[in-house]
Structure formats: C-alpha cells, structure tokens
Amino acid sequence: MKLNVVISVLLILLTVSCKSVEAKKETNKPNIIFIMADDLGYGDLGCYGQTKIKTPNLDKMAAEGMRFTDHYAGSTVCMPSRASLLTGYDQGHASVRGNPVWTQSGKPVNLKPSELTVANELKQAGYNTAIIGKWGLSEGNTESNMPSEHGFDYFLGYKKHGHAHHYYWDTLYQNNEIYLLEGNDFKTKQGKYTHDVFVNEALNYIQKEKNQPFFLYLALTIPHLEITVPEESKEPYLNLGWPKRKMNTKGHYKNDAEGNTSFAGMVSRMDRDLGVLFDKLKEYGIDENTIVFFTSDNGPEYEKKDRFFNSNGDLRGGKRDLYEGGIRIPFIARYPGKIKAGSVSEHPSAFWDFLPTACDLAGVEPTHKDINGISLLPELMGNKENQQKHEFLYWEFNERQGPIQAIRQKDWKLVWKLEGEPELYNLSSDIAESNNLALQEPEKLKEMLEILKQVRTEHSEFPLETRALALRKRKNAK
Structure with a gap:
C-alpha cells in the first residue's frame, strides 16, 4: 500500500510539474505590439535623419533595438497597405488592392469574411488580441468585416478610413457598437483629440492584459492630413524662424492655418505618447517579454512636394508613388535582451513579412502556406546567415x-x-x-x-x- 501511495504522489507531482512548465511556456510567449503611424515619411524621425522635428523616444527605441533601412509598406496608400500587413499577402495576391473607389465596379473591396489575419493566428496561439485606432477595412455601407470577424477580441477606433481624416470625429466604434465622443465636432475642432483617446485606451489595454500574452495593433492616425494638433504641442516649434506654410482650412480637411508647426507638433506628440507607453512596459515588469514594432503605412503626403522637413529623406516621390519615397518606410523593432541594441538591418523586407514573423514569435506555423511573407525572426535575433531572402518584392x-x-x-x-x-x-x-x-x-x-x-x-x-x-x-x- 505504501508503495502505491508513493507512486500516486509522484504521479500527482509530475502532473503538476508538467502543467507548471506548460503554463510557464505559455506565459513566456512574448507580447507583441505593432505601432503604425499614418503617412509618416522615411525621413521624419531623428534616427532616420530628421533634424527639425524632435523624436527622442523613437530615436531611443532605435538605439535600444534594430533599425531597418530597406523595409517597405504593403502599398503606397492605406487600405491595401494595411491588408497586406494583416494577411501576409503582397499586392499581387491580396484581396484588397486599392482604396475604396478605385475598383472596376466602383464598390469597395474589403477583406473577405473568412480571410485570416495575424490576429486570427495569434488568437489560436493563446493571445488576447486588440486593434486600437484606424481599422479602415470595412468600407461602403456594409456592417460586416469588423475587426471581431478577423481575430480581434477588442476594437476601439475608426471603422472607415475617411472618418480617420478628422482628429475631432465624434463617432468611433467599440467592438461592433457605436462609441460616441460627446462634444466632439470635427468642423470646429472641438472636443477630444482622437489620438489622445487611442493612446489612453492602449495604456489601459496593456495594464489590463499584462499578465497574459497579448497582441496590440496600435494604428495611429498621426501625421495624416488633416494637419492639426492641440496648441501645447506646437509650442516647442514657435518662434524658430521657420517659414509659414499656409493651409486650406475650409476644405475636406480642417487643417490648422499654419502647417509646419502643426506637422512637427503632431509627430512630437506621437513620440511623447509612445515614450509613456514604453515606460509603462517597464513599470508593469513586462518590458523584457514584449517586442515592439514601429512603422508607417506608406510614404509622406504633407511633404510630398514641399521639402522643408525633408520627409522623404533622399528618396524620390511620396504617397501614391511606387518610387522609394512612396513605399520605403521607417521600421524599428525593440525586444530587450533579444534584439541587439543599436543594430541596423539592410535586409529588404515588407509588410507581408509581419504575419509569419508574429507566428514565429508565438511558436506556431502560419495557417496558409501560400502567403508571400517570410519570417524576419532570424534577422531580428542576429542570425543573418539563417535569414531567408525574398526573390523579389512586388x-x-x-x-x-x-x-x-x-x-x-x-x-x-x-x-x-x-x-x-x-x-x-x-x-x-x-x-x-x-x-x-x-x-x-x-x-x-x-x-x-x-x-x-x-x-x-x-x-x-x-x-x-x-x-x-x-x-x-x-x-x-x-
């Protein structure tokens, strides 16, 4: 009897130990945060050569992580670019290949109802998933194709990309329901600046999910037109002797009267708020188990022609061009203790690489084997000799x-x-x-x-x- 009792106890201990190891393995899956700016140019950050706009937090992120020199957006405009990011397909194979009105029928093409995204893949791997900010993949009059149908457990933000043209828009969505910002009026620019709403919601989400693996897609709208920002963000750029750029304040975009100080203030406000986010990761003790990516959805529009900030860097063109200025974008990855600090990658890569990279980080294989993306994990971890390369990018x-x-x-x-x-x-x-x-x-x-x-x-x-x-x-x- 005593022998049987000992064996039973050992079996119980072994079972508990296995479950403990399994739980630890699950917990050790890195949190994944993907931050996307909107129409930010290749040269708009200090770490990519910007000299006028101050971006100390993103510059620090690059100094503590890896900065890519040859990374590309999915497209040169937002809707197809975001579709390529989420699905792992390039524009030769994606279902969404253009913004809403530029289809053969004139009707927008959204993600297919059954189309898998990186959120679906990570959800199956045990992650909680969220998108905060600009969705822009449910166009037209349809009520379908919301983030919840594509693997996201939580959503707060703009449903359509046209709504995201206004920083004081009053009608957002929380999951599948309308979320009103009382007192907001985009015509008079009164109420809450939506960028601030998204950043605060992202901070709340991280605090809520900090004890389990999560994927947060933070799709910010700065610095997309319209060019407007609260006054305190302009103050560092006043009285510097900059040329004044007169903006159209009466058209579709309710721009501020002077563009240069507002544009710089927008980029710096975003940088300031991301600094808070980075600090919270440390405060919550999850910094070393969180990989953060930062990028832009395509090249610049505000500075496509005017080169005061040199948003394109040395590149030709901007948004709506397939020259380098329209598709080559800043891309930074930070993963303390895993990605070598201050490293620089010249590996040519693109948005469709994100899905397989995220799957690799989560320890799962992508469901679809025909995606165009290739995992960047070897490159990120310094194993360049094992990094598979694209035959071409399209x-x-x-x-x-x-x-x-x-x-x-x-x-x-x-x-x-x-x-x-x-x-x-x-x-x-x-x-x-x-x-x-x-x-x-x-x-x-x-x-x-x-x-x-x-x-x-x-x-x-x-x-x-x-x-x-x-x-x-x-x-x-x-």
Missing part, C-alpha cells in the same frame, strides 16, 4: 494614374506604368531613382519584365487596365 497601385507596378530584386528596381515606358534603377548607386537604366541595361530589363508576368493573380476588381478606362466603362454602363 507592389501595384490602382488609382487614376494607374495601374502602376513595381518590383525590387536585390538592388534592382523596375517601375512600370501601364501607358508609359519602363523605368529601371539600381538602388545601390541611385537611391533617388534619378537615372533610368532601361536603355543601358536591356538584358536586366528583359529579366525584370519577365518576372513582372509572373507576380500577380488576376483580380476582377483590379484588372491591368487604366483606371480612367474603368471609370469610362462604369459611366457608360449606367
């Missing part, structure tokens, strides 16, 4: 001047406008894409054009025909 842009297609293969870049001549650049010697080598490098051009034939699946709403032709067909069909 984008397309479907608006009035499109379709435009672009491929990057190693240092070579092809930009192809449907009704124009091919443009071929070598980024290693011509980061500004100022010297078209199409005539000098016919063999390379031929190779890139052959790749272009293989890069996309057909999409009835985004055919390879000019948007102007699509608009004429739609008009004639009425």
Whole structure:
C-alpha cells in the first residue's frame, strides 16, 4: 500500500510539474505590439535623419533595438497597405488592392469574411488580441468585416478610413457598437483629440492584459492630413524662424492655418505618447517579454512636394508613388535582451513579412502556406546567415494614374506604368531613382519584365487596365 501511495504522489507531482512548465511556456510567449503611424515619411524621425522635428523616444527605441533601412509598406496608400500587413499577402495576391473607389465596379473591396489575419493566428496561439485606432477595412455601407470577424477580441477606433481624416470625429466604434465622443465636432475642432483617446485606451489595454500574452495593433492616425494638433504641442516649434506654410482650412480637411508647426507638433506628440507607453512596459515588469514594432503605412503626403522637413529623406516621390519615397518606410523593432541594441538591418523586407514573423514569435506555423511573407525572426535575433531572402518584392497601385507596378530584386528596381515606358534603377548607386537604366541595361530589363508576368493573380476588381478606362466603362454602363 505504501508503495502505491508513493507512486500516486509522484504521479500527482509530475502532473503538476508538467502543467507548471506548460503554463510557464505559455506565459513566456512574448507580447507583441505593432505601432503604425499614418503617412509618416522615411525621413521624419531623428534616427532616420530628421533634424527639425524632435523624436527622442523613437530615436531611443532605435538605439535600444534594430533599425531597418530597406523595409517597405504593403502599398503606397492605406487600405491595401494595411491588408497586406494583416494577411501576409503582397499586392499581387491580396484581396484588397486599392482604396475604396478605385475598383472596376466602383464598390469597395474589403477583406473577405473568412480571410485570416495575424490576429486570427495569434488568437489560436493563446493571445488576447486588440486593434486600437484606424481599422479602415470595412468600407461602403456594409456592417460586416469588423475587426471581431478577423481575430480581434477588442476594437476601439475608426471603422472607415475617411472618418480617420478628422482628429475631432465624434463617432468611433467599440467592438461592433457605436462609441460616441460627446462634444466632439470635427468642423470646429472641438472636443477630444482622437489620438489622445487611442493612446489612453492602449495604456489601459496593456495594464489590463499584462499578465497574459497579448497582441496590440496600435494604428495611429498621426501625421495624416488633416494637419492639426492641440496648441501645447506646437509650442516647442514657435518662434524658430521657420517659414509659414499656409493651409486650406475650409476644405475636406480642417487643417490648422499654419502647417509646419502643426506637422512637427503632431509627430512630437506621437513620440511623447509612445515614450509613456514604453515606460509603462517597464513599470508593469513586462518590458523584457514584449517586442515592439514601429512603422508607417506608406510614404509622406504633407511633404510630398514641399521639402522643408525633408520627409522623404533622399528618396524620390511620396504617397501614391511606387518610387522609394512612396513605399520605403521607417521600421524599428525593440525586444530587450533579444534584439541587439543599436543594430541596423539592410535586409529588404515588407509588410507581408509581419504575419509569419508574429507566428514565429508565438511558436506556431502560419495557417496558409501560400502567403508571400517570410519570417524576419532570424534577422531580428542576429542570425543573418539563417535569414531567408525574398526573390523579389512586388507592389501595384490602382488609382487614376494607374495601374502602376513595381518590383525590387536585390538592388534592382523596375517601375512600370501601364501607358508609359519602363523605368529601371539600381538602388545601390541611385537611391533617388534619378537615372533610368532601361536603355543601358536591356538584358536586366528583359529579366525584370519577365518576372513582372509572373507576380500577380488576376483580380476582377483590379484588372491591368487604366483606371480612367474603368471609370469610362462604369459611366457608360449606367
């Protein structure tokens, strides 16, 4: 009997021990925070060369983590870019390949109801999931395709990207229900600045979920037009002798009268608030078990032409271009004790790499094996020799001047406008894409054009025909 009792006790202890190890393993899954600015340019942060706007907290994040020099957005405008981030597909294979009105039918294309996102994958891996800020993937009159249908346990923010054009908008959504900001009036810019609402909600969420693995997608709207910010954020930039940029205050965007101080104040306000978020991770004791990513959804719009802040850096173009200024973006990752402090990566990567990277961090395999993304975890952890590389990266842009297609293969870049001549650049010697080598490098051009034939699946709403032709067909069909 005594032997049986001893065996029973040992079995109980072994079971408890196994459960304890299993629970510890579950707990040790890193929290994942992905922070996205809106229309922030490659050169808008100090760590990427900005000299006028102060961004000490994001500069510190880069000093404590890894700064990527060759990271790309999913697209050059917000809706398809965000779709690529969430689903792991590039613009040759994504369901969402353009902003709402630029489809063949004129009806917006949203994520498919069954379409898996990184939130679905992490939820299956035991994570609590949230998006706070700009969703922008439920356009038109539909009530469906809310974040809850794509793996997010919690949502507070803008449903449509048009609503996110206003920082004093009164109607947000909390999960699937309308969330009114009483007293907000976007026309007079009265009430709560929505950026502040999102930051406070993110801080509350982190405090609430700090004892279990969580994924937070913090989709901020700074510094997208409209250019406006509370007065205290402008103060550091007043009386510096800057040129005054007069803004349109009566149109769709309710801009402040002077743009430069407001733009700088917006970026610095975001940086200030992210500093608070970083401090809270330390205060809650979860800093070392949290990986934070920071990026932008595409290139700059406010400074696409005016170069006072040099938001594009040395890059050509901005938002709505497939030149580097439209798609190459800041990308920083920080994971204390795991990512080497002050490291810099020149590895070419893109938004569709985030889903497999997040899965790798969570210890699971992506459900779909045909995604275009490749996990960046080896690169992040300093194992560069084990980092798989893309054969090429592909984008397309479907608006009035499109379709435009672009491929990057190693240092070579092809930009192809449907009704124009091919443009071929070598980024290693011509980061500004100022010297078209199409005539000098016919063999390379031929190779890139052959790749272009293989890069996309057909999409009835985004055919390879000019948007102007699509608009004429739609008009004639009425």
